[in-house]
Amino acid sequence: MKGFLDYKPGDTVLHRLDPLTKIFLSVCICAACFLGEEPAFLVFLIGCDLLLGALGGVFDRAVGMFKGLLKLSIFLFVLQLLFVRSGVPLVGQPPFAITDLGVLTGLRLVLRLIGATMPLALLLSVTQMSDLSGVLVQRLHVPYKYAFTLTTAIRFIPVFANALSAIMEAQTARGVAFDTKNPFKKLGLILPLCMPLLISSVSRIHDTAAAAEMRGFTLRTRESQSRRYTFQSGDLVAALIAAALVAAGVLL
Amino acid sequence: MIEMRAFSFRYAGADRDALSNLNMTVDDGDFIGVIGPSGAGKTTLTQALSGLVPHRRSGDFFGSVTVNGLDTVNSSLTELALHVGSVFQDIDSQMIAGQVEDEILFGLENFGVDRAEIPRRVDKALADIGISPLRHRTIDSLSGGQKQKVAIAAILALRPKILVLDEPTGELDPGASEQIFRLLRRMNETHGMTVIVVEQKIMLLSAYAKKLAVLNDGVLELFGPVREVLRHSARLEEIGVHCPRVATLSNRLADLTGGALAVDLDEAEALVRGLLP
Numbered sequence: 001m002k003g004f005l006d007y008k009p010g011d012t013v014l015h016r017l018d019p020l021t022k023i024f025l026s027v028c029i030c031a032a033c034f035l036g037e038e039p040a041f042l043v044f045l046i047g048c049d050l051l052l053g054a055l056g057g058v059f060d061r062a063v064g065m066f067k068g069l070l071k072l073s074i075f076l077f078v079l080q081l082l083f084v085r086s087g088v089p090l091v092g093q094p095p096f097a098i099t100d101l102g103v104l105t106g107l108r109l110v111l112r113l114i115g116a117t118m119p120l121a122l123l124l125s126v127t128q129m130s131d132l133s134g135v136l137v138q139r140l141h142v143p144y145k146y147a148f149t150l151t152t153a154i155r156f157i158p159v160f161a162n163a164l165s166a167i168m169e170a171q172t173a174r175g176v177a178f179d180t181k182n183p184f185k186k187l188g189l190i191l192p193l194c195m196p197l198l199i200s201s202v203s204r205i206h207d208t209a210a211a212a213e214m215r216g217f218t219l220r221t222r223e224s225q226s227r228r229y230t231f232q233s234g235d236l237v238a239a240l241i242a243a244a245l246v247a248a249g250v251l252l
Numbered sequence: 253m254i255e256m257r258a259f260s261f262r263y264a265g266a267d268r269d270a271l272s273n274l275n276m277t278v279d280d281g282d283f284i285g286v287i288g289p290s291g292a293g294k295t296t297l298t299q300a301l302s303g304l305v306p307h308r309r310s311g312d313f314f315g316s317v318t319v320n321g322l323d324t325v326n327s328s329l330t331e332l333a334l335h336v337g338s339v340f341q342d343i344d345s346q347m348i349a350g351q352v353e354d355e356i357l358f359g360l361e362n363f364g365v366d367r368a369e370i371p372r373r374v375d376k377a378l379a380d381i382g383i384s385p386l387r388h389r390t391i392d393s394l395s396g397g398q399k400q401k402v403a404i405a406a407i408l409a410l411r412p413k414i415l416v417l418d419e420p421t422g423e424l425d426p427g428a429s430e431q432i433f434r435l436l437r438r439m440n441e442t443h444g445m446t447v448i449v450v451e452q453k454i455m456l457l458s459a460y461a462k463k464l465a466v467l468n469d470g471v472l473e474l475f476g477p478v479r480e481v482l483r484h485s486a487r488l489e490e491i492g493v494h495c496p497r498v499a500t501l502s503n504r505l506a507d508l509t510g511g512a513l514a515v516d517l518d519e520a521e522a523l524v525r526g527l528l529p
Contacts, residue, residue: 129467130354210308213329216362224361
């Protein structure tokens with residue numbers, strides 16, 4: 001989780017895209033994942049996600065996410081194999097057979113899960129949260145209070161993930177076996193940390209809210225934003241690609 | 253002007269007052285250094301001035317605290333923020349934005365500073381604190397000391413009438429600490445900004461503050477011009493505040509010879525030379 005959603009500074013083509021375009025692009029890739037039925041097309045969409053990672057200078061993070069999702073996907077794939085009963089048996093005999101439909105359903109599920117999860121997280125990691133709240137307020141006329149709440153919640157995800165990592169590292173240094181390979185044992189060690197982490201997180205949010213109020217948060221209006229956002233030609237190209245992916249999803 | 257009259261505050265669940273019967277007046281343009289041992293009530297004092305006490309800290313509030321005529325109990329945090337700029341001890345919780353420039357912009361935009369003026373204010377705040385190269389860095393990539401400087405720059409950019417800082421140099425090296433205090437003095441002298449700073453480094457306070465407030469167990473033990481307070485070096489040592497060595501030495505010499513108090517090395521040298529035949 002460490003580094004997940006952390007903003008990666010840069011000046012790549014993705015960094016320069018308007019935040020709304022990035023949201024539109026990621027929503028379109030998600031939609032294409034759920035509209036498309038063909039596994040090859042779904043693999044292509046995952047390829048698009050990795051390409052986005054490369055274009056945004058966050059390829060390592062994209063690969064990391066892909067690997068993480070792959071582990072979860074194996075579990076979900078096996079569940080589909082075991083529970084889908086319809087279709088032609090490939091291995092074993094009914095009622096304990098693995099069917100062709102089970103394989104196809106499991107494959108679609110994991111490809112969709114991977115393809116749809118990656119784009120928003122990748123695009124958010126190349127977007128400043130202040131820019132995101134800025135466009136939400138300026139263009140979509142979302143009240144600043146809600147835009148700020150949304151972007152602050154997103155910003156706090158890596159902050160709290162880092163806090164958890166720091167606690168685990170400190171505990172490891174004091175002999176707690178957080179570096180164990182056994183996931184159940186690791187989960188058992190992490191669970192007792194959740195409550196203190198939650199309490200410290202709430203306390204920190206409370207203090208940050210007070211700090212925001214003390215710097216005029218309640219006085220802010222839509223006109224307060226000093227930055228102005230305009231769509232560029234790159235945004236048009238990205239929007240067209242996004243629309244084409246959705247169209248391909250409908251057709252395939 | 254800040255006035256505290258018979259002000260006491262006890263945190264919910266605590267068995268004693270964090271601050272007890274405090275009476276203190278801070279005039280416009282004052283530069284007050286607040287010092288005292290751990291648990292003396294220094295942070296509670298700064299939070300009372302910014303309104304966090306009682307608006308964000310539950311407990312029993314007695315007496316009154318007024319800031320430029322505003323009663324802190326009856327005024328909102330935002331109303332008080334129009335007069336008081338605060339830098340907390342916990343810097344991380346004060347960081348609102350993800351990037352240094354956005355952190356400075358946040359308050360300026362909220363308080364409706366003129367759009368043409370905003371870039372100048374941002375440039376000046378960054379340059380004054382010496383963090384212009386950090387402008388486009390993410391907050392999470394900064395060290396504790398750098399974050400501390402960003403927090404101070406974000407408040408200075410707002411140019412509040414009163415500046416309250418809780419251990420603003422806690423994570424800074426001696427050179428950077430001096431730089432911050434020089435800047436505070438400049439803001440105090442050229443802009444007439446009232447500065448109230450909690451600090452453990454008494455040498456810095458002695459050199460830059462006009463007055464010292466010494467807290468001990470929630471009680472205001474001493475309050476007055478720096479030289480007057482440092483005269484009580486024995487009492488300060490008793491409550492765990494270590495006086496600058498030159499002040500302690502000159503106090504002892506003064507006991508013997510009736511000489512003046514020295515608060516820095518130059519004054520101590522002059523004092524000793526004066527005593528030599």
